[in-house]
Amino acid sequence: MSVHQESAFEANIEAHLLANGWHGASPSAYDQQLGLFGDEVIAFIRTSQPKAWQQLVQRHGGEEHAQGKFLIRLAGELNHRGTISVLRGVVKDSGVTVRMSWFRPVNNLTPELGERYAANRLAVVRQLHHSESRPHDSLDVTLVVNGIPVATAELKNPLTHQTIEHAMSQYRTDRNRHDLIFAKRTLVHFAVDPHRVAMTTRLAGDETVFLPFNTGSAGAGRPGGAGNPTSDGYQTAYLWEQVWQRDAFLDLLATFVHEGDGRVLFPRFQQWHAVQSIVAATLADGAGTDRLIQHSAGSGKSNTIAWTAHSLSRLHGADDQPVFDKVVVITDRKVLDRQLQETVAGLDHTPGTIVRVDKHSSQLREALEGNAARIIITTLQKFPVIAEAADAVVGSRFAVIVDEAHSSTSGEAVSKLKKVLGVPSAAALEAAEASEAAAEAADEPEDVLLASARNRGKQQNLSFFAFTATPKPKTLETFGQLDSDGQRRPFHTYSMRQAIDEGFILDVLANYATYATYYKLANTEPRHDPEMEASKAKAALARFVSLHPYQLEQKAEVIVEHFRQKTAAKIDGRAKAMVVTRSRLHAVRTKQAIDAYIKRKGYDTGEAPIRALVAFSGEVKNPDAPELSYTEAFMNGFGETQLPERFHDEYQVLVVAEKYQTGFDEPLLHTMYVDKKLAGVKAVQTLSRLNRTHPGKLDTFVLDFANTAEEIQEAFEPFFEESFATPTDPNVLYTMEHDLRIAGVLSSEEVRATVQALLSDDPAQQSVIYANLNPAVGRFASLDEDAQEPFRGTLNHFCRAYSFVAQVMPFTDTDLEELFLYGKLLLADLPASDSDPMPQLSSSVQLTHLRIAVTGDTAITLTAADESGVALPGEGKGKQADPVLDKLSALIAVMNDKYGAELGEPDKIWIDQQKAELKADEDMKTVALNNDRSQYELVLANKVKELMVARHEKNGHLFDLFFAKPEFQSMLLHHLADTYDEFRAGVG
Secondary structure (H helix, E strand, C coil): CCCCCHHHHHHHHHHHHHCCCCEECCHHHEECCCCEEHHHHHHHHHHHCHHHHHHHHHHHCCHHHHHHHHHHHHHHHHHHHCHHHHHHCEEEECCEEEECCCCCCCCCCCHHHHHHHHCCCEEEEEEECCCCCCCCCCEEEEEEECCEEEEEEEECCHHHCCCHHHHHHHHHHCCCCCCHHHHHHCCEEEEECCCCEEEECCCECECCCCEECCCCCCCCCCCCCCCCCCCCCCCCHHHHHHHCCHHHHHHHHHHHCEEECCEEECCCHHHHHHHHHHHHHHHHHCCCCCEEEEECCCCCHHHHHHHHHHHHHCCECCCCCECCCEEEEEECCCCCCHHHHHHHHHCCCCCCCEEEECCCHHHHHHHHHCCCCCEEEEEHHHCHHHHHHHHHHCCCCEEEEEECCCCCCCHHHHHHHHHHCCCCCHHHHHHHHHHHHHHHHCCCCCCHHHHHHHHHCCCCCEEEEEEECCCCHHHHHHHCEECCCCCEECCEEECHHHHHHCCCCCCCCCCEEECCCCCCCCCCCCCCCCEEEHHHHHHHHHHHHHCCHHHHHHHHHHHHHHHHHHHCCHHHHCCEEEEEECCHHHHHHHHHHHHHHHHHHCCCCCCCCCCEEEECCCEEEECCEEEEEEEHHHHHCCCHHHHHHHHHHCCCEEEECCCCCCCCCCCCEEEEEEECCCCHHHHHHHHHHHCCCCCCCCCCEEEECCCCHHHHHHHHHHHHCEEECCCCCCCHHHHHHHHHHCCCCCCHHHHHHHHHHHHCCCHHHHHHHHHHHHHHHHHHHHCCHHHHHHHHHHHHHHHHHHHHHHHHCCCCCHHHHHHHHHHHHHHHHCCCCCCCCCCCHHHCCCCCCCCCCCCCCCCCCEEECCCCCCCCHHHHCCCCCCCCEEEHHHHHHHHHHHHCCCCCHHHHHHHHHHHHHHHCCHHHHHHHHHCCHHHHHHHHHHHHHHHHHHHCCCCHHHHHHHHHCHHHHHHHHHHHCHHHHHHHCCCC
16 A cells, blocks of 8 residues: 555544444445445344344344344334434334434443443444445445444545545535435535545535535634644544544434434534533533633534533533533523524423423423423523522522623613522622613623623532623623633634635625715804813714715715615625614614615616615604604514515615614625724624625625724724734725736737627637637746746736725726736636635536626735733723813814815816806806896806716816705805806996
8 A cells, every 4th residue: 555545544544443442344244225234233232232132033033034124124214214313212123122322321320321332333434335326436434333324434635636625526426316325324424635624414416515624723612714723644633533533423423413304414513622622621620610602603603502502411420410400591582593492402302301481481480490301492581580489499500501692681681590590699689780780871781691690700500601703801801711821712712714714604894895974064153152072062063964864865875876786786686785874863864865865766666676674673753853753664664573574585775773783694685884883893793794605695795984994903803813904905906917917927919809709798709718818828837836826816816806996986997907807717717726626527617698796805804813802991990081171163173174075276266267257158147137146046056067067077076065065065156146246237
C-alpha cells in the first residue's frame, strides 16, 4: 500500500476504530436484499438477549429457521418504521420481544443494563459492494451497529488530486439513491478528506445538499471562520476520534438523530459538540453553575436547545442521582416556538415526560409539583400566575434553559420566576424589583437571564443555560467563563463569521449604502428666542425635520424607486423589503407617504404591483389632529396575527416601528431601509432580519438614512469577532481598472468584441465570445504563478465592487461597464486555482441570454475585535454633567451648520444671470404689465422650474435643493419676483 494513496487514509481510520471498541466486519457478509449484516445481528442478540434468542429458536424450529425468519422480520420493521425507531424500540417476532440496541444506562443501579450496553456490536466495513443495481459500486467506509448499516463515508486524498468536492460529487452522481442501503437503512453520509468534512442525510442526485461538518478554524466551541484548525496530523481526525468514538456514536443514535416524514435530522458539528460540552461540564461541576452559549443565527439553535434539554433531563451524577429534578425551557415568545416544542417532544415518547405549557397555568403548576414531567417548555409570561406553588418546589434542582438571553421582560415576571424556582427571601424580591424598576426608568430593559440571576442571587439548586447570538457585556460579565487573560467569554461559541462562511446565513453588511440628509432651519419668531436644554432641543428639531411632509415624501420616493429598480426582481421576483422607522408616528406617516407615492405613480396596479404594510403596537394619536388615531389593523385592513402570512404571500414592503425588528423570520426579506439610529445589539438584531437564506437569494442590501458605516461596524464588532474596514470608495474602481489593464492579460479590442457579442442576445455569437476570451486565458496562463492569483483576485474584486456601486448610484462610465461584463466571463473561463471548488458537470449550461444581476461587494468588512466590552460604561454612574442650556437661535445655527447645504459661488452667479435674463424677457414684461403680482408669480414659478430642469445636469445639487426644500424654492422665487416691480416701474 503506497503511503500517498487513498487506501492508506482509509486504513488509518480503520486502525483507530479497531483499537477503540469497534471491530471489523467482512463486506461479503452484507445481504443486499435485506440490507443487513445477518451474522452481526444474530451475534448481538445471542450475546445480549440469550433467553429471547432461545425462544426464537424454539418457535421457529431451529437455529437456521430462526435466523432466516427473524432477519426477514427485522428487515420488514426497518422498512416500515425506520432505523432509529428500530434501534430505540423493540422488534416483536412470534411473541418474542427483542431489542436491537442497548444504550448507556443513566445510572449504575442496574449492572445488567451496563453489561447489555457493552454487548453492542459496532463494526467498520471497508469497500462494501452495497448496490443491487450497480454491482461494481462500493462504499469506502460503512459503519454498522448490531448488523444494521447506519452511516457511510467516502474518503478522498488530495495527494491523489481528489478532495472532499469529489466525494460529494460521487454521492450525487455515482450512487443510486434508490438502493436499499440509502433508501431505508443508513442515516447519514460523510464526505471526508484530511482537511474538511461534510455530511448529508438524504441522497437526491444532483440536488443532494451537503452541510459542513467542521469544527471551525479556531477549533470546536471557539470563535473563528469555516474549516478546521491546523494540525500535526489529519485536520479531520476529530470525526473518527470524537464523533465516531464508541460511546459518543451510540449516544448520537440514542439522543440526537431524529427520523420522521421521510427525513432524518442529524446534528451539525457545533450542535453536537455544544451539547456534549455542556453535559460534560455539568457532570463535573453539578448544579449551580451557569453557562452562556453564543450561537449565531443559522446555527440551528432550537434543535441544540432541544438536545440539551433532553440530555440534562437524563443526566445522573456519581451518586447515581439525577443532577436536576426538572429541566425548564423558557422562551419569551407569547406563542411558543412550535419548532422548539416539536423537536423536544420528538426525542422522547414516554407519556408525561415532556410537558408543553402554552394554555393554562394549572398545567405548569402540575408539571412543577409532579414527579412525571422531566422537561417543561413554557413562556416567561406563565410564571407570575403560579407564584403560590413556590413552597412545593423549593429545594428542587432546576436546569433553566433560556432561549435568547437578551430578550426583555417585566420585573414582576422575573421576580415571580425566581420565587417559583425556590428563592425564599422577601428582601431579595424587593431588591430585585427595585433593580428592575431602575432599569426600566433608564429605558434599558434588562436581559431575561441577567435579571433572573440578579433576582435570585447565586443558588446551588439552579443552573442557567442561556442561548443567544448577541450577548451583552453585562450578560458576559455575569455568566461568562473566566479565561487565562482575566476576560469573561461564552462557554461555547459558533460565531457569526463561521455561520456566514459556511453559508447558513447571509452577510447583511456585504451591500451597505448610507444616505445623508441635509437641511436648514429658521426661527419664525426671531423676537422670541427662549433658552432650552441643548440635547433635548436638538432632538426635537431633528424630529421636526424627520416628520416634515417634504422629508417623508422624498424618502418615500427613494425607497419605492430603489425597490422597483434594484430589489423587486431579486429572488425570482419575490423579494421583499422592510422599512425601519424611529417611532410609531414615523411608521404611520412613512406608510402613508409610501402609499401616496405608489398610487401617484400607478405602481399599485399591473402585473407586479407594489403594496405596503405597517407594523406597530397599540394606538397612535395624530398630534396635528388629536381626534384621529391609528392602529396597525386599521391601516392594513386586517388583524395583526395575519400580517406575517399576508406579507409573505401578497405584499412587498413592511414599515415597522420596533415590532418585527427581532424574532421575525421571513427568508424572502432582501432589502432594508433604515431610518432610525441603531446601536449595539439592536443594530445586529435588526439588520439580521435579512440574513435568512432561501433558494435564489444570493445577497442582501441595506440603504441607511440614519447611521454611518462606522457606527454599524462598531455595533457588529463584538458579535462577529473582527474589526472593520471602510465602505467601498467608488474611485477604487479606477485604481483596480488601471492595475488590470497593465497586467498584460486584457486587450481592449477583445473586451469590446466580447461585450458586443454578449449584448447581441444571439446564441450564434457564443463562438465569438470564446474566440475573444481564449487569448486572455492564454496570456493569464503564461503569467508567473505569483502574478496569476493577484490578477484573478483584483478582477474578482473589481466585478463585485462595480456591481455594488451600480446598485447604489447611477454610473455611466462605459469602459467600466465593458470591463465588468467581460471580467465576469473571463473569471468563469480562467483555469481553476487550487482553492477553487471542483465544478459540477451537471451544472454546466449553454450561454444563450444575458441578465446583469447584482452580486454585491463587501461594503463593511469585519475583523477580529481586540477590545473587550464594558458591562458598566462610566462605572455605571450614568450622566454626571448638568444639562447644557442655549438659545434657540444658537441651536438652530448649530443644526444648520451640521446639516445645511450652502450655495456655492457658481449658484449665486447663475441666479443673478437668471434675474438679468428675466428683466430682458419681453414675454415676462408683458405678463407683468397686464396682470397683478400674484398672476405674475404663477407664471414666474413655471418659468423658473423650466430653467431649473434645463440646468439639472450642470448642477444636480441646486436642482435637488429647489425641488426638495419648499423654503429654498420660496426664497428664490421671492428674490426673482422683484422683476415685477422693476417692469412696472419701467426699468429694463
